[in-house]
Amino acid sequence: MGSQSADIDFALLGHQDSWTTISRIVHALRDARREPLSLDVLREIVPWIPPRALAHLTVASLHDGRERRGAYIDTFITPDDLDAHSLKRMLAKVAAGIACAEREGARIVALGGFTSIVLEGRQPSAAGGEMCPGTALTTGNTLTAALIVKGVERAASLRGIDLAHATLLIVGATGDIGSACARYLGARVRRLLLVARNRERLEREAATLRTTGASVRAVFEPQSLLADADLVICAASLPAPAIDLASCQPHAIVCDAGYPKNACTPWRIEPRAAVFWGGMAQVLGGWRSESKLLDAFYRFPLPYIAHGCMLEGMLLALEDRYEPFSQGRGRITSERIDLIWEMAHRHGFVLAPFFDERGLWSEQAPNDSRRPTVDAATAPYSGPVEWGLCR
Amino acid sequence: MTVAAQSPPIVSDSYRSVFADILSQAVSGELIGMQNYAAMVELYDDVEEQIEAVEHANNECGHAMAFRQAARDLGVEVIENPRAPYWRRIREAFLGQVRKGDRIACLLIQEIMLEAFAVSMYHAVAEAAVGDLGRVFDAIGSEEEGHLEHAIRELQEARHADPDGFEDKAHQLHNEVMTVLAEMVGAHDAAGPCELCHGSCVKDSLHHVGLSTSVLRGKALAFYLQALDRIGVRGDRSLEWVANLPT
Numbered sequence: 321m322g323s324q325s326a327d328i329d330f331a332l333l334g335h336q337d338s339w340t341t342i343s344r345i346v347h348a349l350r351d352a353r354r355e356p357l358s359l360d361v362l363r364e365i366v367p368w369i370p371p372r373a374l375a376h377l378t379v380a381s382l383h384d385g386r387e388r389r390g391a392y393i394d395t396f397i398t399p400d401d402l403d404a405h406s407l408k409r410m411l412a413k414v415a416a417g418i419a420c421a422e423r424e425g426a427r428i429v430a431l432g433g434f435t436s437i438v439l440e441g442r443q444p445s446a447a448g449g450e451m452c453p454g455t456a457l458t459t460g461n462t463l464t465a466a467l468i469v470k471g472v473e474r475a476a477s478l479r480g481i482d483l484a485h486a487t488l489l490i491v492g493a494t495g496d497i498g499s500a501c502a503r504y505l506g507a508r509v510r511r512l513l514l515v516a517r518n519r520e521r522l523e524r525e526a527a528t529l530r531t532t533g534a535s536v537r538a539v540f541e542p543q544s545l546l547a548d549a550d551l552v553i554c555a556a557s558l559p560a561p562a563i564d565l566a567s568c569q570p571h572a573i574v575c576d577a578g579y580p581k582n583a584c585t586p587w588r589i590e591p592r593a594a595v596f597w598g599g600m601a602q603v604l605g606g607w608r609s610e611s612k613l614l615d616a617f618y619r620f621p622l623p624y625i626a627h628g629c630m631l632e633g634m635l636l637a638l639e640d641r642y643e644p645f646s647q648g649r650g651r652i653t654s655e656r657i658d659l660i661w662e663m664a665h666r667h668g669f670v671l672a673p674f675f676d677e678r679g680l681w682s683e684q685a686p687n688d689s690r691r692p693t694v695d696a697a698t699a700p701y702s703g704p705v706e707w708g709l710c711r
Numbered sequence: 712m713t714v715a716a717q718s719p720p721i722v723s724d725s726y727r728s729v730f731a732d733i734l735s736q737a738v739s740g741e742l743i744g745m746q747n748y749a750a751m752v753e754l755y756d757d758v759e760e761q762i763e764a765v766e767h768a769n770n771e772c773g774h775a776m777a778f779r780q781a782a783r784d785l786g787v788e789v790i791e792n793p794r795a796p797y798w799r800r801i802r803e804a805f806l807g808q809v810r811k812g813d814r815i816a817c818l819l820i821q822e823i824m825l826e827a828f829a830v831s832m833y834h835a836v837a838e839a840a841v842g843d844l845g846r847v848f849d850a851i852g853s854e855e856e857g858h859l860e861h862a863i864r865e866l867q868e869a870r871h872a873d874p875d876g877f878e879d880k881a882h883q884l885h886n887e888v889m890t891v892l893a894e895m896v897g898a899h900d901a902a903g904p905c906e907l908c909h910g911s912c913v914k915d916s917l918h919h920v921g922l923s924t925s926v927l928r929g930k931a932l933a934f935y936l937q938a939l940d941r942i943g944v945r946g947d948r949s950l951e952w953v954a955n956l957p958t
Contacts (some may be wrong), residue, residue, distance in 0.1 A: 349947075349954040361958050368929035369953075370936050372946025393946075420946070613947060 327425025328376070330390035330637040332630040333417045334432035335397035336617060337580035342366055342398065344616040345374070369396040371417035373424055375611030379634045382605045382668025388637040392614070392630075393420050395435055399580065402434055402559035414438045422455050427642040430460040430633025433579045434557065436496070439647050458636060459646040460629025463664065464599040465500035466657045467628040468577050471598050471671055472505065472551055475573045478674075478683060479594060481550050489513040489549035491542045491563060491582060492556030494521040497599075500652035501553050506534035513549060515542040516556075543567060551575075553598065554582035568593035575599075576676070579627065596674040596681065599628045604668035607634075621680045625672045632660070638667045722785070722841065725919040730844065731787035732913035733836055737848075738778045739907055740829060742793045744771035747805050747821045754814040767858060774851045781847045788909075795906040797895045801825070804887040815869045819881055822862030823938050824888045828896075830855045831930040839920045859938060866942045878944055885952045889935070893956040896928040901957055 336342045339359055346366070347356060357365075373391040380387050395417040397410050414435045421429045431439060436459035476483055486509050492498040493514035506512050506529050514529075516522040519540060526538035539545060546552065546567045552574040554563060561584045565574060575598035576583045583595065603624040618626060636645055645660070646652065664670070674681040748768035755761045775791075782789045793802065801820070808816035833852030837845045870877040894902045900912060914924050932953060939949040 346954050349951040351955050354955060357958060364925040365929065365932065365958070368933040369950065370933055370940060372936070372940065372950060374947050374950070420940070423940075611947065 328390050329388040330633040331421035331426035331429045332392045332633050333435045335395045341617050348616045367398055371395045371420045374613045375609050377607045377609035379607040380605040381638045383666045391424050393417050428456045428633055428636050430458050430630055432629040456642045456644050458644050460632035461496045462646040462652050462656050462660045463632035464628035465497050465652050466661045467601055468598045469501055469504045472575050483508050485510050486550040487511040488551045489545050490553045491515045494525050496649040498555040504654045511535045513545045514538045554578050556582050558582050595676045600672035601631050601669045602672045621675045639663055727787050729916050729920050732908045734778050734782045735790040735907040738775050738789050738791050739793050741771050741775035743798050750809045751817050781844050790907050797891050797905055800891045818862045819884050820888050826855050826859045827935040827938050828892050828931050831934040835930050839922050863941050870943045
């Protein structure tokens with residue numbers, strides 16, 4: 321009793337990183353003839369909304385055409401909740417979101433954005449086990465990390481930066497994703513600069529990386545090191561953009577994989593570093609949904625682009641791997657990154673073309689120009705309408 | 712419903728004034744509940760179920776009496792008026808469904824919409840009230856939750872049998888009833904005064920006892936949506952209903 325729909329294969333648990341997006345969702349549902357709700361009213365109402373499935377979708381594999389059905393469940397954790405003071409409240413919302421996924425019959429739940437906090441720091445055997453028997457939980461961080469490191473490699477190649485001679489700065493270096501990127505790229509770059517707030521964890525991370533032969537420097541705030549970096553990965557859990565890129569070198573490449581974004585973009589400073597939103601993939605086989613709400617929050621320059629953490633749930637369902645693939649901090653090895661990258665390519669999940677809030681990069685690697693096999697013009701919904709496609 | 716009496720706490724005039732108005736709403740709402748359950752008796756063919764409806768009506772009557780007593784203990788008078796404007800609109804919507812013989816619609820109005828409103832409000836008010844008064848609100852809130860549990864099972868079955876028909880009906884009732892409740896707890900009296908406050912609108916004075924309309928409204932909204940979720944109403948659909956409520 322009480323199930324909301326036919327069982328689904330995967331659930332994607334998430335939250336919005338801006339009130340603008342939340343407003344778009346609410347107003348997509350609100351009759352246009354009614355007076356729009358102000359931000360103050362939204363701030364009063366939205367935190368009380370229990371987690372719920374906002375959209376059901378079906379994803380197809382390019383490999384063999386197999387389809388898996390899933391749901392996007394919004395926790396309604398708001399941007400105002402994304403600070404330490406709201407941890408208890410956030411955990412309760414994540415637990416309610418997972419319960420919602422169970423009611424929907426999901427066999428695997430990908431925990432997007434801050435919702436992965438329930439798994440980080442847990443032992444593998446506890447990941448999902450007692451929390452929701454029969455439903456696997458995955459943070460989605462392995463695919464996100466894979467998309468970041470592959471994106472940095474491709475962007476460097478595109479802009480003529482030789483990794484072997486480059487200095488890589490990682491902000492949020494002790495987090496699950498940041499530390500995975502450090503392990504993967506540490507041996508490939510000339511020098512690694514690590515930034516994190518937790519001093520003890522940072523020093524431990526740096527010491528471990530040095531044992532692999534990497535040249536590592538660890539510091540506690542990023543601004544002083546930005547000018548030294550050719551490549552920057554921002555993967556910190558920050559409640560709002562806080563890293564000023566003004567001191568970056570003009571030739572530098574910044575992969576901002578934060579959710580919310582880590583970097584404040586210095587619009588008026590030219591020449592500026594090339595910024596792209598990292599950890600994003602495009603699903604070449606596309607997906608189908610009757611929901612108008614996906615349009616409200618998946619507003620990227622091309623169709624079928626989404627965050628890696630979410631797509632990991634889809635991907636594992638297509639692989640029939642209903643298992644806690646990504647679980648807990650520090651367990652993403654380079655081998656696991658290569659493994660999920662192989663899975664991703666098998667089903668047509670590719671690195672999203674480079675873009676930031678201003679739109680697509682004007683130059684893309686040849687294989688970035690591929691488009692989804694589903695015709696975007698006739699698809700049930702498509703990408704953003706107000707963005708320019710190139711800059 | 713009994714609560715062991717203790718010495719009355721010392722409270723301010725503003726506290727007494729705010730709770731006089733809150734108790735007026737509570738008594739009037741319980742009397743509406745009593746009348747609604749009594750009207751539902753004829754919707755059941757089974758005698759046991761008829762008896763249960765009468766018992767529910769009696770419970771609601773008991774709650775009204777307990778609130779009356781709480782008002783006396785506090786030294787305030789309550790305004791009892793189930794025909795006050797907002798409550799009258801809700802009662803008329805309910806009676807419309809009784810006339811149609813639609814028991815599921817009646818359960819949706821009384822057990823989900825009105826009880827969600829009552830339970831969340833009583834528990835929130837219980838935290839703000841001191842001494843016996845808080846215990847009265849808390850105990851009655853818990854008893855109302857028991858009603859909700861009973862109804863959810865029947866509503867789950869009804870929804871399971873005809874998901875689209877059930878959700879269309881729930882949507883229509885939501886527009887009729889939840890709109891009125893949203894206006895009642897809205898920041899301003901968009902549809903005129905409630906006629907249950909002794910003086911100026913109590914919503915402007917709730918802060919004297921640590922309450923606010925936004926928190927009361929938020930808790931009621933959360934409780935209502937959770938009840939619909941448990942019945943099985945699609946989450947995006949119920950959210951759409953709520954997104955169209957007046958603020």
